[in-house]
Amino acid sequence: MRSKPFIHYDPIYEDGSNDPRGEPMKYTGYLIFEICKTCNLGDVHTVCPNKHPERFSRLEQLKTLPIPQIARIAKEMHEQYGFRGRIGFHYYNEPLMAEKRLWSAMDAIDAAVDGARYTLWTNGTRWPKQPDNLKRFDEVHLTDYRLPEFPVDLEAWRGVVPKVNVHHWPLDGRLNLAGQRLHHPCRRMFTEFVIDYFGNVHLCCYDWQGLGSPGNVQTTPLDMLVGEWQSIRDTISGTAMRDGAPDVCLTCNMRSTGLTRFVPEIAEESDDYVRGLT
Numbered sequence: 001m002r003s004k005p006f007i008h009y010d011p012i013y014e015d016g017s018n019d020p021r022g023e024p025m026k027y028t029g030y031l032i033f034e035i036c037k038t039c040n041l042g043d044v045h046t047v048c049p050n051k052h053p054e055r056f057s058r059l060e061q062l063k064t065l066p067i068p069q070i071a072r073i074a075k076e077m078h079e080q081y082g083f084r085g086r087i088g089f090h091y092y093n094e095p096l097m098a099e100k101r102l103w104s105a106m107d108a109i110d111a112a113v114d115g116a117r118y119t120l121w122t123n124g125t126r127w128p129k130q131p132d133n134l135k136r137f138d139e140v141h142l143t144d145y146r147l148p149e150f151p152v153d154l155e156a157w158r159g160v161v162p163k164v165n166v167h168h169w170p171l172d173g174r175l176n177l178a179g180q181r182l183h184h185p186c187r188r189m190f191t192e193f194v195i196d197y198f199g200n201v202h203l204c205c206y207d208w209q210g211l212g213s214p215g216n217v218q219t220t221p222l223d224m225l226v227g228e229w230q231s232i233r234d235t236i237s238g239t240a241m242r243d244g245a246p247d248v249c250l251t252c253n254m255r256s257t258g259l260t261r262f263v264p265e266i267a268e269e270s271d272d273y274v275r276g277l278t
Contacts, residue, residue, distance in 0.1 A: 023082025024230035027270040029263035030119065030192040031077055033070050034091035035105060036098035037197040041123055041150065047171050049208040050092045059200045059210045062218050067101070071108035073195070073217060078113050081226055085263050086138060090121040091196055092208060099128050106136060119262075124152040131160050139163040141262075145171075172254065174206050179253030183240040186255035189233040190270045191262065201225050203232060203246070206254050212246035238277035 025031070042050040049055050077083040087109060089095040095102050109116050117138045124142040128134060140161045144152045146168065157164050194202040199218040200210050207213070214220075214228035235242050236249045249255070259274065261267045 024226060025077050026082035027190055027273045028193050029085045029266045030088050031083055032088045032091060032192050032194045034093055034197045035089040035095050035102050036093050038097045039094040040126060045171055047175055054209055060198060060216045062198050065199045067105050067108050070105050071112040074109045075112040076222055085266050086117045086119040088119045088121055091194055094123055096122060096126040096128055103133055125150040134160045141165045143167045143169055177206055177252045177254055179251055181250050185237055185240055185257055186249060187237050187259050188256040191260045201229060207248050211248035234277055237274055
């Protein structure tokens, strides 16, 4: 198990304060829990991190994150840190590979959080045994990789889910993100707060090895993780990445200089927040 020192990145705002607007999760579109670590396309997509031997090599591999803790984190994110976005259950996995655990997690969150909203990211090739549960999602993002041996029945999906967004994104080169060391900003952390299968927090989907991870929710208090995560976010999201930004961000060749619009109402407020960073 890795022992990682706590490093604090101090954000700087125009008025000199640490966070004049408070509620750091208010500007985050998604709270993501990796509900399982398997994917039915893992053997097909060899350029995906899902089965890469280095995926968890630098991270703590503790017990599976318990469902009661998932619900508790969701509750604290809403009540203490201002989260108002959508909760998802993906990362480098296919959530419907763990259907029973998925529905149980949503039941536990519903019992803890009033008005929780959900999103599902899926490759669309697995049809759930309880398809009516798909109606619980505000939206489904379906990435159709157009594999003949893994067909996607879009008609079936659209017959159950009110909003299905179909993507035909190709697999990219995220297995090797190291590029030239640059200070161009990145705003990807406003898209998602990711907690993987073992409870490790990731800066974004591109930091799949957790090289910039502030820690693990099973061993570090959530307030420390959220504070560190916010500080890193503000360090890399202003007009330029500041000195002291994580190396994985400074050398990333897939940084996002714009804000994603998956959750439009959150993105609009995030625009103002970013403009307040120096």
